[in-house]
Amino acid sequence: MADKRVDLKSFSGSQVGKKILTGITGLGLTLFVLMHMVGNLSFFSPDEQAYNAYAHKLMSLGPLLWAVEIGLLAFVLVHIVLGVRIYLGKRAARPVDYQTYRTVGGASKQSVASRTMIWTGVILGVFLVFHILSFKYGPGVDDGYVTTLNGEEVRDLRRLMVEKFQEPLYAFGYPIVMLLLGFHLRHGIWSALQSLGAVKPAWSPVIYSVAAVIGALIAIGFLVLPLWIFFGGGA
Amino acid sequence: MSKLMTIHLKVWRQASATAEGRFADYTVPNVNPHMSFLEMLDVLNENLTLSGEDPVEFDHDCREGICGSCGIMINGQAHGPNARTATCQLHMRDYSDGDTIVIEPWRAKAFPVIRDLVVDRAPFDRIMSAGGYVSVNSGAAPDANAIPVPKNSVDEAFDYAACIGCGACVAACPNSSASLFTGAKVSHLALLPQGSPERKERVTAMVTQMAEEGFGDCSNHAECEAVCPKGISITAIALMRREYVKAAFGRQ
Amino acid sequence: MSLDAKVPAGPIADKWDNYKNTTRLVNPANKRKYTVIVVGTGLAGGSAAATLGELGYNVKAFTILDSPRRAHSIAAQGGINAAKNYPNDGDSIWRLFYDTVKGGDYRSREANVYRLAQISNTIIDQCVAQGVPFAREYGGLLDNRSFGGAQVSRTFYARGQTGQQLLLGAYQAMSRQIEAGQVEMFSRREMLDLVIEDGRATGIVARNLVDGKIERHSADAVLLCTGGYGNVYYLSTNAKNSNVTAAWRCYKRGAYFANPCFTQIHPTCIPVSGDYQSKLTLMSESLRNDGRVWVPKNAGDTRRPQDIPEDERDYYLERRYPSFGNLVPRDVASRAAKKETDAGRGVGETQLAVYLDFADSINRLGRDTIEARYGNLFEMYQRITDENPYEVPMRIFPAVHYTMGGLWVDYELQSTVPGLFVLGEANYSDHGANRLGASALMQGLADGYFVIPYTLGNYLAGITPGTAGDVSGEAFRSAEEEATDRIQKLLNVNGSRTIMDFHRSLGKLVWDHIGMARNADGLRLAMDEIRDLREQFWQDVRVPGENSTYNKSLEFAGRVADFLELGELMARDALEREESCGGHFREEYTSPEGEAMRRDDEFAYSAAWEFNGTPRDAGLHKEQLEFENVKLTTRSYK
Numbered sequence A: 001m002a003d004k005r006v007d008l009k010s011f012s013g014s015q016v017g018k019k020i021l022t023g024i025t026g027l028g029l030t031l032f033v034l035m036h037m038v039g040n041l042s043f044f045s046p047d048e049q050a051y052n053a054y055a056h057k058l059m060s061l062g063p064l065l066w067a068v069e070i071g072l073l074a075f076v077l078v079h080i081v082l083g084v085r086i087y088l089g090k091r092a093a094r095p096v097d098y099q100t101y102r103t104v105g106g107a108s109k110q111s112v113a114s115r116t117m118i119w120t121g122v123i124l125g126v127f128l129v130f131h132i133l134s135f136k137y138g139p140g141v142d143d144g145y146v147t148t149l150n151g152e153e154v155r156d157l158r159r160l161m162v163e164k165f166q167e168p169l170y171a172f173g174y175p176i177v178m179l180l181l182g183f184h185l186r187h188g189i190w191s192a193l194q195s196l197g198a199v200k201p202a203w204s205p206v207i208y209s210v211a212a213v214i215g216a217l218i219a220i221g222f223l224v225l226p227l228w229i230f231f232g233g234g235a
Numbered sequence B: 001m002s003k004l005m006t007i008h009l010k011v012w013r014q015a016s017a018t019a020e021g022r023f024a025d026y027t028v029p030n031v032n033p034h035m036s037f038l039e040m041l042d043v044l045n046e047n048l049t050l051s052g053e054d055p056v057e058f059d060h061d062c063r064e065g066i067c068g069s070c071g072i073m074i075n076g077q078a079h080g081p082n083a084r085t086a087t088c089q090l091h092m093r094d095y096s097d098g099d100t101i102v103i104e105p106w107r108a109k110a111f112p113v114i115r116d117l118v119v120d121r122a123p124f125d126r127i128m129s130a131g132g133y134v135s136v137n138s139g140a141a142p143d144a145n146a147i148p149v150p151k152n153s154v155d156e157a158f159d160y161a162a163c164i165g166c167g168a169c170v171a172a173c174p175n176s177s178a179s180l181f182t183g184a185k186v187s188h189l190a191l192l193p194q195g196s197p198e199r200k201e202r203v204t205a206m207v208t209q210m211a212e213e214g215f216g217d218c219s220n221h222a223e224c225e226a227v228c229p230k231g232i233s234i235t236a237i238a239l240m241r242r243e244y245v246k247a248a249f250g251r252q
Numbered sequence C: 001m002s003l004d005a006k007v008p009a010g011p012i013a014d015k016w017d018n019y020k021n022t023t024r025l026v027n028p029a030n031k032r033k034y035t036v037i038v039v040g041t042g043l044a045g046g047s048a049a050a051t052l053g054e055l056g057y058n059v060k061a062f063t064i065l066d067s068p069r070r071a072h073s074i075a076a077q078g079g080i081n082a083a084k085n086y087p088n089d090g091d092s093i094w095r096l097f098y099d100t101v102k103g104g105d106y107r108s109r110e111a112n113v114y115r116l117a118q119i120s121n122t123i124i125d126q127c128v129a130q131g132v133p134f135a136r137e138y139g140g141l142l143d144n145r146s147f148g149g150a151q152v153s154r155t156f157y158a159r160g161q162t163g164q165q166l167l168l169g170a171y172q173a174m175s176r177q178i179e180a181g182q183v184e185m186f187s188r189r190e191m192l193d194l195v196i197e198d199g200r201a202t203g204i205v206a207r208n209l210v211d212g213k214i215e216r217h218s219a220d221a222v223l224l225c226t227g228g229y230g231n232v233y234y235l236s237t238n239a240k241n242s243n244v245t246a247a248w249r250c251y252k253r254g255a256y257f258a259n260p261c262f263t264q265i266h267p268t269c270i271p272v273s274g275d276y277q278s279k280l281t282l283m284s285e286s287l288r289n290d291g292r293v294w295v296p297k298n299a300g301d302t303r304r305p306q307d308i309p310e311d312e313r314d315y316y317l318e319r320r321y322p323s324f325g326n327l328v329p330r331d332v333a334s335r336a337a338k339k340e341t342d343a344g345r346g347v348g349e350t351q352l353a354v355y356l357d358f359a360d361s362i363n364r365l366g367r368d369t370i371e372a373r374y375g376n377l378f379e380m381y382q383r384i385t386d387e388n389p390y391e392v393p394m395r396i397f398p399a400v401h402y403t404m405g406g407l408w409v410d411y412e413l414q415s416t417v418p419g420l421f422v423l424g425e426a427n428y429s430d431h432g433a434n435r436l437g438a439s440a441l442m443q444g445l446a447d448g449y450f451v452i453p454y455t456l457g458n459y460l461a462g463i464t465p466g467t468a469g470d471v472s473g474e475a476f477r478s479a480e481e482e483a484t485d486r487i488q489k490l491l492n493v494n495g496s497r498t499i500m501d502f503h504r505s506l507g508k509l510v511w512d513h514i515g516m517a518r519n520a521d522g523l524r525l526a527m528d529e530i531r532d533l534r535e536q537f538w539q540d541v542r543v544p545g546e547n548s549t550y551n552k553s554l555e556f557a558g559r560v561a562d563f564l565e566l567g568e569l570m571a572r573d574a575l576e577r578e579e580s581c582g583g584h585f586r587e588e589y590t591s592p593e594g595e596a597m598r599r600d601d602e603f604a605y606s607a608a609w610e611f612n613g614t615p616r617d618a619g620l621h622k623e624q625l626e627f628e629n630v631k632l633t634t635r636s637y638k
Helices: A008-013 A015-044 A050-060 A063-093 A117-136 A158-166 A170-197 A203-231 B037-050 B124-130 B151-161 B168-170 B179-190 B192-213 B223-227 B235-251 C012-022 C043-055 C095-104 C110-130 C162-179 C247-253 C286-287 C316-320 C330-342 C359-365 C367-385 C439-460 C474-495 C499-513 C520-540 C552-576
Strands: A146-149 A150-154 B005-014 B021-032 B100-102 B111-116 C035-039 C058-062 C153-156 C185-186 C191-198 C201-207 C212-217 C221-224 C263-269 C292-295 C354-357 C394-403 C420-422 C605-610 C619-624
Touching: A008 A015, A015 A050, A015 A063, A015 A170, A015 A203, A015 B192, A015 B235, A050 A146, A050 A150, A050 A158, A063 A117, A117 A170, A146 C162, A170 A203, A170 B235, A203 B111, B005 C043, B021 B037, B037 C201, B037 C499, B111 B223, B111 B235, B111 C263, B124 B179, B124 B192, B151 C162, B179 B223, B179 B235, B192 B235, B192 C110, C035 C043, C035 C201, C043 C058, C043 C095, C043 C162, C043 C185, C043 C439, C043 C619, C110 C162, C110 C263, C110 C420, C110 C439, C162 C185, C162 C439, C185 C605, C191 C212, C191 C474, C191 C552, C201 C221, C201 C474, C212 C499, C221 C247, C221 C439, C247 C420, C263 C286, C263 C330, C286 C330, C286 C367, C292 C316, C292 C520, C316 C330, C330 C354, C330 C394, C359 C367, C420 C439, C474 C552, C499 C520, C499 C552, C520 C552
Parallel strands: B005 B100, C035 C058, C035 C221, C058 C185, C221 C420
Antiparallel strands: A146 A150, B005 B021, C191 C201, C201 C212, C263 C394, C292 C354, C354 C394, C605 C619
């Protein structure tokens, strides 16, 4: 057989490399989302300023924050590019579709979640831009969203959040997107672990269930906040 | 004597690779439940022949689930509804009187239709030629018992070696990926000491060829495992990926 | 022409070495100047193509299927014999040789069989090195099991899929040569004729089954590895595409067809369930290791098997053959089953079946052990019959499985046409009148991996390289024309009966008269009726479709047409052989106990038939079989 060496370029373009990189970036983003969710939940702390304190602490990390943000951006871009390439490849690989198609069940891990990864992904990508514009680049200290934390004037992100989630578009749009995130993770976490070869056959059903639980937890962890605010909480 | 059934079929008819295809409706009366699915198609073809129509072409040979020739989408499922069953092993007792069954060929860019339900699976042969073997010339082998192989390694290798190359994995995969087929051969040979010396070259060559043939990427839907007549596990795909990473980043 | 088997001189144990030591060789630089055609890519063809490619010959390989990996060798279940004697139970090359000659009822050529036994061990080595996952014991060494006709455990196996694993080994070795450019693969091609120029085979004419185009291929030698002709019976364990066409065309071009009536009826197949049945499924002979064959003692006993008490069952194989019991050879087991069903003791709806019962083994060894040994076979049985063999005994009945007859070959596997070599089941060589279990895989691979590389070299060394046939020459042109005419003729009949209809009628005639028991009247009748059927076929068959597209009906029509000729020759051969031996059981020639009665004085020969117009006019040539090492005795498994 031909002695073909694999370098990084051919690796990342190969069917194996694409899946492994998608898996690694996906898991990285999952980890971020999980931390983000935990941070959000500080909103429910009895200490009214806990959320602003958490936000402020993050903002004051300086260069470290920049590094993390650039890293996240890179992960997001790689994840998107590979996801789109895989999708286009899949379309090209079956030019004529079946008239009738259905899963046989059994060992199959095919689900609505697994078949809509590209669409939940695209929606999440668009949402991400919208979300960052709304909050990260939304109104800040200069616009009057100021609060005092330990004697220091900081951005009142809590107020911004409460105001935003009192609008029906945000209050219901966000939970819907978070449900889609849950779906994306439901297949994504399992798929990433399978791609990385971490799934032994005996563990497979367990990991598949755990992925579903994590997906659901993250979705719920995110979507309670907007709904809670909309229905009068946190005012 | 079993009760005879009437079965309605919607069958994909396509005169040649370049011709337009369409569905045709047929009815097969007097279907015995003990008939195999292919025997039911035989009856249809006998009827078509006598009525002056061209029979429905489908590949078949051993009719006992081992040669991998047969393979059609039956009501949207590769090889039909039963686990670990090739089309030829499916029996009409799984259907009821009056049922309508939709029959389509495997659909993938890499498996172009030749006629009706017959497709060209030559890409599988090319993936095998790329590296699915052990380089040992006839006569150059040491005594068969010179290298003991742990029983569990052989048993696992066998599970992957059982692949019949039918293409159901590709047909059922939403992405038309050939990862299970390729992974099964990579895994079979990687698990045995005889296949180890060439494992890096093998996995690299086979994975490259698989992509060149126009199969899609694997998205871990695991539909392939569910439809595989031999029940080959997607662990084969995980093993293939591990082998590939080792080939890329392991010590040369 | 007198038949020269070209058996080398010397004691039997030295013949193959003597041959190899004195044979002519082709030097490495010259090998690439020769082209060899290999028709068929099963165990024999696949292994031959791979090995010849490795040696440096240019190989053109042909299969009628879409991939070489699908050849019917893939369906062999049980195992492959070798004289390794790993179990230390007294096996040896001599014993494997002896068992095979005896198993074949003394109608095979000693020297060929001895060579087969010698080579058997090397085959196992080769296959293991290719990565064939043979069953192993916990210590990591190879496991063996026993098979019919032997009192030692010499069968290597890979679950119930040994043929598949061995074929994939050969296919992979061939794939390596395809990648290396040594083997050029032609899939979906059917050989329609052999081309002979200046008295030697120089090519073939083949039809591309996708577009119907006739292709001409020339070569310095042609290897025919196209398997057996069991499908002449319509219902058999053979794959649907298995056929005699390639071999038959060679016969019509001058290759002698030997012992066509020697067909193997395998005792353990799933019984026929209805008229629609398209093929029969074998249950591996290995099942007889742990299964016990029985019928009710009383004819017409329709109780369920579990309701028949022990003392009303007749374990007839154990009763009649106490030393081999359920492991008697195939021909003996099949005939014994027929005897029981003929006497009205058959079981099941059709009464054409006997029980193969695992209850005792399950009690003794546990269900898990039985499942580990035969799980996939039990599953296969249940899938087809909808019955659970762990709970109710299997119903089995004999079915056509293998054909010992085939094109006559000499020690070098060369037919009577110089340059045409015949390997594997397609030749008649090593199994005499009955093949023992686990010997077909052994023979196919022996021929391809280890015999043909030497014997072909000896032939090619006498041929000037580059003198292979000219495809634009007269011989190729006329062969193509004949093939085209024949196809057109088939399409033009446009009669009222389907091909399958004719094939079924033929199958019934052959099964009834040239099946498990034969007699002179039946054989004469069969000859006439097959001839009549053949005439009807050419007047009344309906072949749908056209030539220029993929058209399986057209393929089948051509094959059935050839079977309709072969069937008559089989009857002729069976009629001529006035003795019973192996799978050939003439009712007129039985011992007082009802066993087969050989007549060595008159019939210790291989019957090689020369084409001469119609089958009934074929010319008989006899190759007298010399038994210098094995004493001819009445085969006894009692």
